[in-house]
Amino acid sequence: MLITLFLRQKCQGDSRDLAALRCVQIMLQEGNTMKKWVLVGVMMLTPYYAYSVESNANVLAGRVEQSRMVVKAFMGELKHELKSALKAGGPVAGIEVCSQLAPAIAEAQSRKMGWTVARTSLKPRNPENRPDDWEAKVLKDFETRQAAGEDPKKMEFYAEVDYQGHKVFRYMKAIPTAEKPCLACHGEKIKPAIASKLDESYPHDKARGYRAGDIRGAFSIIQPM
Numbered sequence: 001m002l003i004t005l006f007l008r009q010k011c012q013g014d015s016r017d018l019a020a021l022r023c024v025q026i027m028l029q030e031g032n033t034m035k036k037w038v039l040v041g042v043m044m045l046t047p048y049y050a051y052s053v054e055s056n057a058n059v060l061a062g063r064v065e066q067s068r069m070v071v072k073a074f075m076g077e078l079k080h081e082l083k084s085a086l087k088a089g090g091p092v093a094g095i096e097v098c099s100q101l102a103p104a105i106a107e108a109q110s111r112k113m114g115w116t117v118a119r120t121s122l123k124p125r126n127p128e129n130r131p132d133d134w135e136a137k138v139l140k141d142f143e144t145r146q147a148a149g150e151d152p153k154k155m156e157f158y159a160e161v162d163y164q165g166h167k168v169f170r171y172m173k174a175i176p177t178a179e180k181p182c183l184a185c186h187g188e189k190i191k192p193a194i195a196s197k198l199d200e201s202y203p204h205d206k207a208r209g210y211r212a213g214d215i216r217g218a219f220s221i222i223q224p225m
């Protein structure tokens with residue numbers, strides 16, 4: 001960036017097409033030989049470097065956008081099914097939807113996209129949803145960000161990281177706890193009928209005692225690169 005600005009300044013007045021040639025001439029007339037060749041090299045490579053930075057940024061933006069869409073679809077489908085089940089059969093029927101359908105949607109999305117699509121939490125109900133080290137760190141960061149005043153509804157984090165010996169793109173989006181319907185199954189006062197059904201299916205359940213607004217967990221995506 002600085003180099004480009006510097007060259008532009010040196011070549012003020014030239015048309016864009018001629019700027020490069022003029023600059024080479026100017027550079028060759030000035031400075032010591034070493035500097036000259038370094039500058040010529042930098043000039044020749046700058047457009048390629050700029051292009052590759054730009055196209056990497058486009059690829060990254062595409063990955064983020066696709067992740068957001070998958071999360072939205074996951075959330076939409078689950079909410080819709082949970083709502084109908086709660087309406088038809090109450091919270092006990094809702095538990096069935098969460099235990100059967102949530103993992104099924106995650107699996108279907110994973111297969112369709114060729115990614116890993118999941119939900120996770122620092123206090124998981126299903127031990128299968130336990131976070132790995134990277135996810136645990138992001139979930140803790142989400143809580144720090146919320147404590148600093150950020151709205152968890154829009155909270156996300158993504159990065160390109162090494163994962164099991166490969167470079168991957170990882171994306172997480174916070175899941176805030178709403179009063180309704182979440183607290184019926186994740187709150188501080190869970191009705192006995194629901195609590196006993198949860199005890200039965202999830203003997204290691206940690207996902208209770210939440211309050212409205214708490215971060216319940218996050219969607220987590222791994223895209224191969």
Ligand code: HEC
Pocket residue numbers: 091092093094095096098099100102103119120121123124125126127129175176177178180181182183184185186207216217218
């Ligand atoms: C009818 C009961 C019920 C309701 C209502 C409910 N959940 Fe759950 N939730 C469950 C069950 C059961 C699981 C375990 C699913 C599984 O086995 O993967 C679960 C799992 C989760 C998980 C995955 C992490 C974990 O703890 O295993 C998240 C995140 C989650 N719920 C968020 C929410 C949010 C947010 C709401 C409100 C929009 C909500 N839940 C409402 C029963 C419920």
